Amino acid sequence: MKSNKYSRYREITGLLAGVAVLFVFMSFAAEGFFGWYNLHNVLKDLLILMVVASGMTLVILLGKIDMSAGSVMSLASIVTTLLLSYGINIVFALLGGLLAGAIIGLLNGYLVGVLNLNHFVATFATMSIAKGLALVACNGDIISSDSDVLLFIGTGKIFGLFFIVWFSAILLIIMFFLSTKTKFGYKIYSIGGSEQVARLSGIKTANVYLVTYVIAGVLAAVGGIFMAGKANSGNATIGDGYEFSVIATVLIGGTPFEGGKGGLLGTLIGAMFLAILKNGLSMLGFTPAWQYALIGLAILIAIVGDVSINERRKAEEKRRVGL
């Protein structure tokens, strides 16, 4: 009867083994990959990806999706730098960026959770709304910032590690705790498992959707601010297509589209995989165009793999449960 726990561990160890193989391969094949300087940067990119992906994980656990993550990143980076350029205090500028993410998240949650629109299309629409607003706000230009604080957020170090690493680590621990130990986390898993069962058990599903999408929006905004910090400037194309990497990260980490199972631990490994692959490919000397296509292909393969594995598992489940 312990087989289920065992299989989850096996799944995660399998993933870890994959990451290890990729890591070793890149270390030997790609010159300049294995070294503190590069690895430290990989860690930073990994954690930015992971912060956004942890919000997405919650959404996918609900059985939904958030296509707007990438655009929210762009929007947050623009809002923050724009506010800074108006001479507004950095704290309020950062809060403004986060608020932008929260508003888009709230809109998502309202469209999906309250109005019951198709979640793909609703978040696809908010994706272009967020992107459009970002473009309009910056007038299509890059907004540079002269804030030391923003620069520190992106590139500063504490005890030899990037600020991003410390901050993300704390954030992730909170998210992990939230998703596995609290009532809210339980509700997410229940709704993802079966919305009807959750509702029959008296869970107010609309509230959970709203809060989850807001969390996902805010975390995407955090990712966008990190990106803005890295370049010390805001850019409306910073998050273009990023949602796709994020979704792939979640899927590779073993949280399937149907929702209700999986979790953040898997997503972390998925993020490792993708970050190493991305960095390794550029170290191997692939041009950005090639990277773009290769990573897209890898993601598509991961998704097809995820779907086909799940199809088989669902068939197996049906046989057992007798539905």
Place this chain on the structure above:
Amino acid sequence: MKRIVGFALNYYKIILLLAILAVSSSVTQDPLQNIKNMIMIQAPFVMIYSFGMTLAVITGGLDLSLGSIAAFSTCAAAFLIIKDQIFIGIAACLLIGAGLGLLNGLLITKAKVNPFIATYGMDWVIRGAVYIMMGGAMIYHFSSDFKIIADGSFLGISNLVYIALAILAILMFVFQKTVFGRNVYSTGANIKVSRLTGVNTDLVIVVVYMISGVLASTSGLLYVARLDCAEAFLGKNFGLQALAATLIGGTSLQGGKGGVGNTVIGVLIMVFLMNCLNVLKVSTLWQDAVFGLVIVVSALLEMAKQRYANYLQL
């Protein structure tokens, strides 16, 4: 009150269209010329690829890879067309479109990937392939034999209009009058019933995505002929705009409802709307946000309409 709500929900498309027209006409100096421009030159492109989207939506899916299919097939064909092998080039372009559509269809039916994710992913991959193929370059200065396809006119009406109308007529016939068309609708309305009635639903879906791919490359080709330039960024907005036009035209995301006829109105609304913003001197940067808003609004309208219908039944 009931009648007013019912009227508004039934004819919202026309009302919307007229409202937009009224606003833009009141600002422009020569409204008739402006409308003629939109219908003759802008609408046909949008219409052709929006038809592809509409067909995919009728099957209960959607096709977000339209833009990159257009870019890939035309850029590949441009290498031939620039060497004056126009017919081979055009044939190759349409074939590539069909082939990429086939891939989409197989991903959806055989690998069982959600259509949204499948075509969005394909969009990414194909776009990457275009960047690799073009390497940042452009192909331009085509022969006039090729450019005439889009530039020429007959009886004072642009060729583009004839092409779009011909495609519309063919699609209307195929999807309203033939067994295949009926099967597309029934597959979209309920894939399980259709399969259990002996319809080869996988084949139906694959063929629809192939048609959608061909339509995407057709409009891509017309764009290239019109702009006299093939570049990797072609069609960045196709998917988004086509989805907006399809939904505002009244084709439902649930599948099995609506049609290319509806999309004609949807496209006109979109084109007039864009033009209206243009004459109002609203920055083109608003485009993305407007597309997104249109999608949300049309989805909401669709929902309101359905609730109203249910309410009337009770």
Place this chain on the structure above:
Amino acid sequence: MLVSARHAGLEFRGIRILTDTILEIRNICKSFSGVPVLEDINMSIKKGEVHVIVGENGAGKSTLMKIISGVYRKDKGELFFEGEPVQINNVQKALNVGIGIIHQEFNLLPHRTIGQNIFLGREPIKSNFLKIIDHDLICKKSKELLDYLELDIDPRTLVYNLGIAQQQMVEVAKALCFKSKVLIMDEPTATLTRKETVKLFEIIKKLRSEGVSIIYISHRLEEIKQIADTLTVLRDGRVVGDLSIENASIDQIIRMMVGREIKDQYERQYHLHGEEVLRTENLGAKRFSNVNISLHRGEIVGLSGLVGAGRTEIAKTIFGEDAIEKGSVYIYGKKYQRMSTQKATRLRIGLVPEDRKEEGAIMEMPIRHNIVHAVLPRLFKSAVISRKTELSVAKKYMEELGIRAPSVNKLVKLLSGGNQQKVVIAKWVCADCEILIFDEPTRGIDVGAKAEIYGIMSELVERGKAILMISSDLPELIGMCDRIYTIKDGMVTAEFSRTEATQEKILAACV
């Protein structure tokens, strides 16, 4: 035992008092889109009794239970709980009052543990700050509940790994955990084996002895005698009788349920059968194996068995929807080892599926599209649809099958259940099918339409078609079929001819 029960959070009011009414139902009415489903229901449930409710399919049993447990709202009437009037307008309210329900279909999350499922929606928390869940308490309490139900499983096991009987027990535990004073069980034994059923009955008796009232819905008349204290018979949305179990005979119950002599409905003439059109040879797939059945022209052959025994799967495999894993199918004497739905329809096989809304007809399309759906490629060889031909064909079959609708353009979703079913049948009659598979053809259909469907089936076999009929309704199966196969756990256990088939014999072979 009482000690462990108290640990598990159960508070019973001591001894069994049969005279005390706990739940009183007065004048309950309910209708769905204008069609009355329940009319003036009066009933009283006493403390610590097992109150069985029986009735045919569509009699309104499940609807009544869903009203009591807060899933549906009643149109009229009152509920009294322990003498007090109560308003139950959602599930949570019912649970708080003390009414728990175990639905026919399970309400468990397969990827969560037993403990998480038992406490779903009201997990104990360690502190109000952040609402951190007390995991250990969940485990401890669940373990106690499982012990009480004599189930030796770790509460941290995922529900996905449990068998059906164990899942049923988890449902019971879930209801107990709410301290339910009234526990509704909707056909709990439908998917259980005999041994598991005995186990469940022991639990029911134990609960009864501790003062819990149980409302028990069942089709299986033979088990009623074993556990019931009182009995209420529902028919067509009305209470037709309250009986005390001592002075009720099975025959009497059946007569009350059906309300007429059973023989009348099934008018069939039996002829000599024609040639064999369908035979399976050691057919095996996902949920059945080694199935050998045959079907001749002019014959109705029944498949009987419990829900989940594999009847529907056999039908879907023959029809090509599910893949054949072993063995083969002979159609008109020709051997097939691979089937597909396209092939099946080309071979003039038709399937009237169990779930007509999801699998039978396209609800959002008009009647005419549905009727000509299967015949399209044959009717219009040029691939171009002629509207005139389509209309005339659709009208012809609409009349022939007696579909009552204002026009062939009416959407199927606007028809009554019986007429929807007739549309599905019309689709296959229109396609001139030689072999028809009917999966629960009369489920959820009113009595009048049932008789019409029986009439259509009789006429089809008169015309030399062959029918394979799946049904859970034994009188219907015995009344209509020439032969009946019984299926149990994916195997054919027996075959009965029309003359030797009785309810008792068939049931014995099914369980």
